[in-house]
Amino acid sequence: MFKNMTLNDYSIEEGIRLRRMSSAGIRARQTELMKAHLLHASKSAFYQRLFREADFSPDSFSSLELIENIPFTERGQLSEYEADFYAVPNSEFVDLVQTSGTDGRPLTIGYTQADLQRLAYNEAMAYSGAGFMPGETCLITVTLDSLFIAGMAYYLGALMMNMRAVRSGPGRIDRQLELIRTLSPSVIVGVPSFLAKVADYAIEKGMDDFAEPVQGILAIGEPVRRPDMGLNALGNALSTGWNARVISTYAATELETAFCECVKGRGGHVHPELCIAEVVDDFGRILSDGELGELVVTPLGVEGMPLVRYKTGDMTRMYSGQCECGWNTPRIGPIEGRKSQRLKYRGTTVYPQTILRVLHDKLGIDMAYIEVTSAYDLSDSIKVVVGEPQEISAHRAKEIENAIQSIMRVKPQVILRSKEEVENKITGHGGRKPKQFFDLRGRA
Numbered sequence: 001m002f003k004n005m006t007l008n009d010y011s012i013e014e015g016i017r018l019r020r021m022s023s024a025g026i027r028a029r030q031t032e033l034m035k036a037h038l039l040h041a042s043k044s045a046f047y048q049r050l051f052r053e054a055d056f057s058p059d060s061f062s063s064l065e066l067i068e069n070i071p072f073t074e075r076g077q078l079s080e081y082e083a084d085f086y087a088v089p090n091s092e093f094v095d096l097v098q099t100s101g102t103d104g105r106p107l108t109i110g111y112t113q114a115d116l117q118r119l120a121y122n123e124a125m126a127y128s129g130a131g132f133m134p135g136e137t138c139l140i141t142v143t144l145d146s147l148f149i150a151g152m153a154y155y156l157g158a159l160m161m162n163m164r165a166v167r168s169g170p171g172r173i174d175r176q177l178e179l180i181r182t183l184s185p186s187v188i189v190g191v192p193s194f195l196a197k198v199a200d201y202a203i204e205k206g207m208d209d210f211a212e213p214v215q216g217i218l219a220i221g222e223p224v225r226r227p228d229m230g231l232n233a234l235g236n237a238l239s240t241g242w243n244a245r246v247i248s249t250y251a252a253t254e255l256e257t258a259f260c261e262c263v264k265g266r267g268g269h270v271h272p273e274l275c276i277a278e279v280v281d282d283f284g285r286i287l288s289d290g291e292l293g294e295l296v297v298t299p300l301g302v303e304g305m306p307l308v309r310y311k312t313g314d315m316t317r318m319y320s321g322q323c324e325c326g327w328n329t330p331r332i333g334p335i336e337g338r339k340s341q342r343l344k345y346r347g348t349t350v351y352p353q354t355i356l357r358v359l360h361d362k363l364g365i366d367m368a369y370i371e372v373t374s375a376y377d378l379s380d381s382i383k384v385v386v387g388e389p390q391e392i393s394a395h396r397a398k399e400i401e402n403a404i405q406s407i408m409r410v411k412p413q414v415i416l417r418s419k420e421e422v423e424n425k426i427t428g429h430g431g432r433k434p435k436q437f438f439d440l441r442g443r444a
């Protein structure tokens, strides 16, 4: 079935075989790949310097346990020393990608031919693990241009899987529905909030069978699961609106690697030949299964801009042990927040996303933002501003406070404002996405 699907060194058949090996077998393979990766990374000026300063020699890497001897790489270093990370001459880059630059200036990532093939394989394994087959049609509703990588990654992956790609791109709801009606895609790749809007629109227009061919929604860029792996409100909206399986993914442009759920939906699978993932505490110690910490990724085999133990700033949990799908690879849970946005509130740690999720899931409130200032060293002052008509304020404010108290031991300040005022605040900052968290800590 997976014949003719080999592109250079990557074969889906081999990939599946590797994932079904024993953990020890997988780790042995990863040790070899990690050593080769470290040797290649040390061709870049950055890692040559970093390894020398840490007195670390890639040649000495003989077991995955030794990974803790290797220093981390921080996002700030990537911005500061960008070109020092290149491990090949500029002439070998065939595609340039830029991160959206949500924190800081945009970062340019160069891909070589081999990097693009590696990415295609990553997404082919994602489709395969999520239960899709050669010959199926895939509607890609994310952009392939604008220096973005996600759309192209899923496009190349679909080609490698011998699927039929339909590059509809973002927006134009009528056109998307027309393509679904005429070309019958079984898979849709897209941003959850957009796809939820498409379903709402179709239902509103009385198009009863609009989702009939669609078996699965591959959700990128926004979380669709709660930390307990159940679907969150957005995930549920997708699953009911489309009457389809919702498959969650996690990726970051600079990682050149995506973690995609399998058919069982038990977290994003770590592709063992493409990366080593760790979850660490504030002191850089590797945490046990199920503990919340920062995700650290070493994307194996990247040629152009290799990274080693890259701290993503995203908070998640690791789950190792065999998955119900039969793959013997660890999975990462849903992202629970950004480390830099972690709030300290009278002895409790909480992330703005958690508060916003509770407001959405328990009370159906989306029109809200959080503003945080420093109260004193060990506690932040948290203000939750909700756009609600003020006439019903007394009872509603209490309801909101109670919902928040269910996740934090104490109640932060809840303020009701008009919907317009809150909407202006969250959309009026000029960014591409609505902003619901305003961090004023450390400012006078």
Ligand SMILES: [Zn+2]
Residues within 6 Å of the ligand: 261, 262, 263, 264, 265, 266, 269, 323, 324, 325, 326, 327
């Ligand atoms: Zn699985």
